Amino acid sequence: MARPPVLAALAALALTLPLAVAAQSTDALESAAQQAAQGKDYGRAAQLLRQAFEMDRTNPGLLAGAAGYDALGGNGDKALAGLRQAIDAGYLDADGTAADNAFAALRGDARFGALLAQLRQRQQIESKxxxxDALASPYTENLSEDEKVAGLSKFWSEVKYNFVYVDTLKAIDxxxxYLEYLPKVRATRSTAEYYKVLMALCARLQDGHTNVYPGPQLRNTMMAKPLLSTHLVEGRVLVRKVFDPALQARGIVPGTEVLEVDGQxxxxxxxxxxxxxxxxxTPQDLERRIYTYSFLSGPVDVAPRVRFRTAAGKNxxxxxxxxxxxxxxKAVPDTPPFVFKTLPGNVAYVALNSFGDDRAADAFLAxxxxxxxxxALVIDLRNNSGGSSNVGYRVLATLAGQPFQTSRWETRDYRPSYRAWQHTMPNYGEPAPAWPNDAAHAYRKPVAVLISSATYSAAEDFSVAFDAMGRGIIAGEATGGSTGMPLFLRLPGGGIAxxxxxxxxxxDGRKWVGKGIQPSLxxxxxxxxxxxxxxxxxEAAVAALKKQI
Known part of the structure; x- marks a missing residue:
């Protein structure tokens, strides 16, 4: 999931330029703070985050982060004072603070315990x-009718006032x-069935960053999977990977076609x-979800009967x-976030498979x-479903000769009095922020980026910035076409939305959500x-790059 740049940008630039130059925005300040912390300069990291808070006083988490850096630097008294200041400014994350290893040295300090108690008390009040908790009841096999209606109503109301694509809400009424789904949820006979109804309602919004997820108690009832993966290719469902030797022994290998499931x-x-x-x-996002991510999933105690066709034509x-x-x-090997190899012709191939943490950018810079x-360089994003946009921007910064623009963004600006006065309520938006180039790591040779419908969210933010800077070829198929900042909420029965x-x-304001980033090749x-x-x-990307070498 993507958000305006907040973390990790360019270490070298932020650390070598004077503070007044590097701190052009809260983004650059947070980037510099993270890199200072990696160099164990915790005092400077805390100073930078406090400076960022002065620029954006709506984000008390910056003060809590600064307190964490003070604690890491061994300045416990300053850390406690900073955490108290964060709480006074509206910081509420008690659980995150308690689990944060930055505060490990303070866990035995009674003053830290008192601050955590204060945090939890305030968090409990604000959560009402x-x-x-009244609308986040625990799992039971069959929720009461009141709980089901309450969960539907909570999801409906939160969507109505927070879902950014208002025209969609109008179009689908x-x-x-909501009225149509009330009798549907009342008619459900189990919590599992109830969540399927909520998922069906959510799907009407046609947005990949708006979802309903059943709780952990239902995962084996609804989402168990066989040890293989599939993909839709030229209108045919093909096995792409097999993770069980027993399945391979039965003839299920990559390239095998799926013809029928349970007779259908x-x-x-x-x-x-x-x-x-x-x-x-988007249509390509839907295909990826149903023919890859969810295909053959269902109850763990039910084994689907599947008809296959081998590459040789045998059914x-x-x-x-x-x-x-x-x-x-446990059975499926982890995909490393970073892969590097050199292809014939001295073409570097880099797969950035995840922006879920900093490992991909750290490994790229290393x-x-x-x-x-x-x-020449190929950057493969075809298996990158997102994470933090900032991780990708750190890599992009090495390709840019000057600061580059990232995405513009908007959010709803709902004002009840404006509605009463019948005033318009335009969205609040910010122009595309500039991300500084990395002068210490400068790659100026030809570049190609590979994309697919599995390229998603923060990986699409990477593609947008790369496309906007006109840095090179984008090869493959249109991306999934979805990004945004999700608001999470708990639902009755242990699920979330x-x-x-x-x-x-x-x-420049061009829309791509709902369409996907389009390849130039x-x-x-x-x-x-x-x-x-x-x-x-x-192959096609390498051939195009070699013409530029």
């Missing part, structure tokens, strides 16, 4: 307005849908069993055992000298490519 043609199965519950921003049928998500996650020795509160565009894999394990997207 927006996140009351959100109030009418594969497309009919996906559209009937999966599509109604999938929240997606066969077998049952597939579903595994709990915990077992599935390998920069080897990357810089290449004649998230609602997209921020609309992003290109720096359109290349899509074919069935034969998958069956031959051939990466035609990478």
């Amino acid at each position: 307005l927006y996140d009351s 959100w109030d009418r849908l 043609p594969v497309t009919e199965y996906a559209m009937r069993e999966l599509a109604p519950y999938a929240s997606a921003s 066969f049928e077998t049952t597939l055992r579903r595994l709990t998500l915990e077992t599935y996650d 390998a920069f000298d080897r990357i810089a020795a290449s004649s 998230r609602i997209c509160t921020k609309a992003d565009t290109y720096p 359109k290349v899509a894999p074919t069935v034969l490519d998958v069956q031959a394990d051939r990466d035609t997207v990478l």
Whole structure:
């Protein structure tokens, strides 16, 4: 999920320029603070975050972060005073503070315990307005009718006042849908069935950053999966990866086509069993969700019967055992956030597979000298579903010769009195902030970025900035077409929902959410490519780069 830049930008620039130059915005200040902390200069890191708070006094978390740096630096008294100042400014994250290892040295200090108690008390009071325990009852096999209606009503009202795409609410008549779904939730006979109804309602919003998620008690009832992955290629569902040797022994290998599931043609199965519950921003996003992420998922104690066709044209049928998500996650190898290799022709290949933490950017900068020795660079985002936009911007900064623009954004600015006065309520927005280039790590050779429908959220923010700076080729297929800042809320029965509160565009205002970032070099894999394990997207990008070398 993406947000306006808040963390991790350019270490070298922030640390080498004078403070007055580096601190052009809270973004640059936070970037400098993070890098100062990595160099164990905790006093300077705390100073930078306090300076950032003076620029944005709506974010008391900056003061709490500064207190954490003071604690890491061994200045316990200053850390406690800073945490107290953060609480007075409106900071509420008691659980996060208690778990933050930055405060480890203070956990035995009675003053720290008293501040945590104060935080929890204030958090409890504040939660009664927006996140009351009364509407977050624990899981039972079948929630009461009152709890079900309350959960529906909470989701409906939070969407009505926070979902950023107001025109969508008007087009689908959100109030009418609420009335339509009231009898549906009342008719459910289990909590699992209730959550499917909520997911179906949410899917009507057609936004990939607005979702309903059942609680952990229902994961094995609704989301267990067999040990393989699939993908829609040229209108056919193909096996892409197999993580169980027993399945391979039965002939299920990459390139095998799925024909039927439980006697239903594969497309009919996906559209009937999966599509109604999938929240997606674009057609390509929906395809990815139902033919890859959710395909063949369901109750752990039910084994779907699947009909396959081999690459040689032989049909066969077998049952597939579903595994709990915990077992599935243990069996499936982790995808590293950063992969680097040198291709023939001295072309550097870098896969940035996740922006979920700083590892991809840290590894890129650590390998920069080897990357810089290449004649051209490919950055592969095809398997990157997002995280923090700032992680990607740290990499982009090495490709820019000057500060570059990131995304414009808007959010709703609801004012009750304006509504009473019948005044218009335009969105609040900010222009695309500039992210500083990394003069200490400068790559000026030809670059290509690879994208697919799985390129999502913060990875799309990367693609927007790369496209806007005109730095190179974008090859592959249109991205998923969704980003934003989700608002999370608890629901009865242990589940949660998230609602997209921020609309992003290109720096010049061009819309891409609901469309996807479009490649300048359109290349899509074919069935034969998958069956031959051939990466035609990478091949096309490398061929185009070699013409520029």
